[in-house]
Amino acid sequence: xxxxxxxxxxxxxxxxxxxxxxxxxxxxxxxxxxxxxxxxxxxxxxxxxxxxxxxxxxxxxxxxxxxxxxxxxxxxxxxxxxxxxxxxxxxxxxxxxxxxxxxxxxxxxxxxxxxxxxxxxxxxxxxxxxxxxxxxxxxxxxxxxxxxxxxxxxxxxxxxxxxxxxxxxxxxxxxxxxxxxxxxxxxxxxxxxxxxxxxxxxxxxxxxxxxxxxxxxxxxxxxxxxxxxxxxxxxxxxxxxxxxxxxxxxxxxxxxxxxxxxxxxxxxxxxxxxxxxxxxxxxxxxxxxxxxxxxxxxxxxxxxxxxx
Amino acid sequence: xxxxxxxxxxxxxxxxxxxxxxxxxxxxxxxxxxxxxxxxxxxxxxxxxxxxxxxxxxxxxxxxxxxxxxxxxxxxxxxxxxxxxxxxxxxxxxxxxxxxxxxxxxxxxxxxxxxxxxxxxxxxxxxxxxxxxxxxxxxxxxxxxxxxxxxxxxxxxxxxxxxxxxxxxxxxxxxxxxxxxxxxxxxxxxxx
Numbered sequence: 001x002x003x004x005x006x007x008x009x010x011x012x013x014x015x016x017x018x019x020x021x022x023x024x025x026x027x028x029x030x031x032x033x034x035x036x037x038x039x040x041x042x043x044x045x046x047x048x049x050x051x052x053x054x055x056x057x058x059x060x061x062x063x064x065x066x067x068x069x070x071x072x073x074x075x076x077x078x079x080x081x082x083x084x085x086x087x088x089x090x091x092x093x094x095x096x097x098x099x100x101x102x103x104x105x106x107x108x109x110x111x112x113x114x115x116x117x118x119x120x121x122x123x124x125x126x127x128x129x130x131x132x133x134x135x136x137x138x139x140x141x142x143x144x145x146x147x148x149x150x151x152x153x154x155x156x157x158x159x160x161x162x163x164x165x166x167x168x169x170x171x172x173x174x175x176x177x178x179x180x181x182x183x184x185x186x187x188x189x190x191x192x193x194x195x196x197x198x199x200x201x202x203x204x205x206x207x208x209x210x211x212x213x214x215x216x217x218x219x220x221x222x223x224x225x226x227x228x229x230x231x232x233x234x235x236x237x238x239x240x241x242x243x244x245x246x247x248x249x250x251x252x253x254x255x256x257x258x259x260x261x262x263x264x265x266x267x268x269x270x271x272x273x274x275x276x277x278x279x280x281x282x283x284x285x286x287x288x289x290x291x292x293x294x295x296x297x298x299x300x301x302x303x304x305x306x307x308x
Numbered sequence: 309x310x311x312x313x314x315x316x317x318x319x320x321x322x323x324x325x326x327x328x329x330x331x332x333x334x335x336x337x338x339x340x341x342x343x344x345x346x347x348x349x350x351x352x353x354x355x356x357x358x359x360x361x362x363x364x365x366x367x368x369x370x371x372x373x374x375x376x377x378x379x380x381x382x383x384x385x386x387x388x389x390x391x392x393x394x395x396x397x398x399x400x401x402x403x404x405x406x407x408x409x410x411x412x413x414x415x416x417x418x419x420x421x422x423x424x425x426x427x428x429x430x431x432x433x434x435x436x437x438x439x440x441x442x443x444x445x446x447x448x449x450x451x452x453x454x455x456x457x458x459x460x461x462x463x464x465x466x467x468x469x470x471x472x473x474x475x476x477x478x479x480x481x482x483x484x485x486x487x488x489x490x491x492x493x494x495x496x497x498x499x500x
Contacts (some may be wrong), residue, residue, distance in 0.1 A: 129466055250489050251469045259433060259448070259493035260396035262355070 002284040009228055012221055019218045026211045030204070037200040048164035056156050060098065060113045060120045067110075069100035069122040077101065081129070083140050084121060091141075091233040093148050096121045102171055105256050107131065107247040111143035112152050117145045130251060131243050138239030139247075143232035149229060150224045158215050165208035186294045220287045227292055228299065244296075248289040329449055329456060332411045333436065336482050337408070347478065350444070351406040352437040352500040353415055357399050358420070358430045359392075365399045365430070366420070368392060372401065379417050388418070398432065400499050410420050411436075435459075437500050440475055446498060450487060452455065457487040465496050 034041040055062075063069070074081040081099060088095045096111070096119035107127040113119035121143050123136075133137065146152070219256055231237035246252070255262075286292075337349050359365035368390030376387050391400040401418060403411050415434060422431065436447040445460040445468075458475035460468040472492065480486050 130469060147496050246469070251473060253489040254472065254492045255466075255490060256467075256494055258396070259450075259495050260358070260398050262493050 009225070012225055012228075016218065017077055017220050019214055019221065023067065023158060023161065023211065023214050023218075025212065026207055029209050030161065030165060033200060033203045033207070035105065039106045039200070044164060044168060048160055048167060051163050051167070052156055052160045056114050056153070059152065059156070060118060062099070064100060064122070067102055067122065069102045070086075071098050071100045071282050078145060079133070080123070080136075083133075083137055084144070086144050087137065087141055087144050087233050090235075091144050091148050091229075093119075093144065096144075096147065098122075101168070102126060103128075107252060111146045113147065113154075113157075114153055115150065116147050124269035126256070127247065129256060130246055134236070134239045135243035135246060138230065138236070138241070138243045138247070139235045141234035142226050142240055143230075144233060145221070146224040148233075149222065149225060151226065154222065155215070155219060158218055161211045162215060163206050165211060168204045169201075169208055172197065172204060176201060223286050224292065224295060227296060231299055237299040241293045241296040241300075244289050244293055319408065323376075329435075329454060330415060330434065332407060332484055333447060333456070334412050335440070335448075336479075338373060341351070346418045347440045347475070348438055349408045349411070349447075350437045350439055350445070351404070351408055351411060353403045353406070353411055354435050354500050355401040355403075355415065356432040356435060357401065359399050360430060361397070362430065364425060364427060366392075367399070368399050374416065375421060379415075379421060393497065393499075402499055403416050404500065410489060433495075435495065435498055435500070437468055440471075440478075443471060445471065445475060446495070448492075448495065450454065451489060451492070455485045455487040455491075459492070459495060461494075461496075462500075465494070467494065 057276050064071070072080070077099070080101075084099055085095050092114040096113070097117070098113075098120040100120060100122040102108075102122055104124045105126040107124055107130045109121070109123040109127055111119060111121050119193060121140065123139070127139065128136070186300045227237075227240060232238055234240070333349065337347055356363055362369045372390050387388070389402045389404070391402060393400060403414060406414070407424040419431060419434070422428070431451045433451055434449040436449070438445055438447050443460070445458050448457050448459050449455075450457070456479060458472045458479065460471040462468050474494075476486060476489075
């Protein structure tokens with residue numbers, strides 16, 4: 001019992017299953033709603049799946065483009081490559097194809113790619129500067145766990161419903177604008193169609209928000225699972241715990257600019273340099289840091305290493 | 309005390325004697341006794357100045373020789389030494405091999421002299437070398453804000469932020485005016 005509860009967090013698995021079931025129900029509700037209102041669900045789903053597939057296959061390239069992450073070779077970043085190579089081996093996944101660095105001070109990292117064979121791991125320069133080697137391992141372990149757990153795939157497909165509902169919401173909005181004019185003129189049957197359209201519209205909005213909520217909950221559970229898996233890969237939950245405290249806490253506010261440069265740019269310190277706030281927005285799909293740290297420390301306290 | 313009286317005479321920043329932060333540091337380090345609070349000065353400091361191409365700084369070593377003659381005729385000590393750092397167009401005045409009390413007195417004399425020349429606005433920071441439980445760090449005293457922050461450089465411009473945070477909370481508990489974290493700017497190539 002003890003051993004099992006350490007290797008896999010059953011409670012977390014059950015919770016993910018419940019969220020998964022609720023998502024399936026949301027899909028069924030959407031499907032039913034479309035059938036009742038006389039729209040062709042197959043047509044709508046095909047469009048949605050098309051959009052998701054595009055995202056799925058292009059994600060690694062798109063993400064590198066939008067974040068400005070630059071791939072680095074083993075010669076340029078031997079330490080980073082060495083850590084990723086070693087931890088991938090321990091985790092039983094191939095070494096990610098692309099390893100990249102973003103030239104920003106805010107400490108952060110991400111993993112993407114549709115499968116372990118097409119994975120990308122990127123870290124910011126700020127992360128490399130602020131963390132020591134053990135903490136960096138903790139973060140890399142977490143990102144590799146995302147790859148191992150195929151979170152990119154899970155989350156992309158889970159968000160299919162949000163994509164479809166969002167697309168329907170827009171479509172119905174425009175249809176109600178134009179269809180609305182015709183409906184007023186015709187009365188009778190037209191009025192009924194109008195009412196049906198309103199029901200569909202409201203139903204889609206409700207499904208959209210509920211599935212959005214379900215997906216961010218699922219995302220937080222996947223984060224906790226990756227924290228756990230990552231800790232098993234690195235062999236030390238406290239590495240990630242200490243890294244998380246560093247990158248989300250006050251240390252993240254400490255600037256790296258030289259005092260003399262600031263003195264030149266802004267002689268009287270009237271405008272405080274903008275720092276650190278960018279992280280908060282990226283973390284919103286994540287559980288609160290205190291919770292993640294507490295769980296990691298809890299993991300360390302139990303004899304979790306018996307499992308290795 | 310003299311330093312900050314002179315420097316901040318016109319800027320409404322001067323309050324009580326507590327505004328003399330160099331003396332505050334000296335007092336705190338003299339009080340600190342072993343254990344967690346084992347925090348010290350190590351007899352070396354430097355003043356960081358923004359030259360603005362003023363002749364006093366561009367020919368800093370001649371200026372300091374003059375200053376030595378003028379201010380420290382009777383004292384036996386290492387003559388003041390200056391360094392020009394070109395990247396940021398700034399210069400350092402170096403105080404080394406000192407008794408801590410004497411060092412703080414001399415920094416005050418030199419700074420008030422510079423301020424009297426009308427160059428108070430050129431002073432960026434006083435940097436004092438210190439140790440905490442045998443780990444070395446710098447006390448950075450920002451002249452613009454008259455507050456302190458700790459700086460603990462490791463190699464390659466990387467800093468030990470954790471140690472800095474530790475020192476910061478210790479300093480705050482000793483009622484030293486501390487810069488907010490977002491003003492803990494880096495300083496590379498400190499010559500002491």
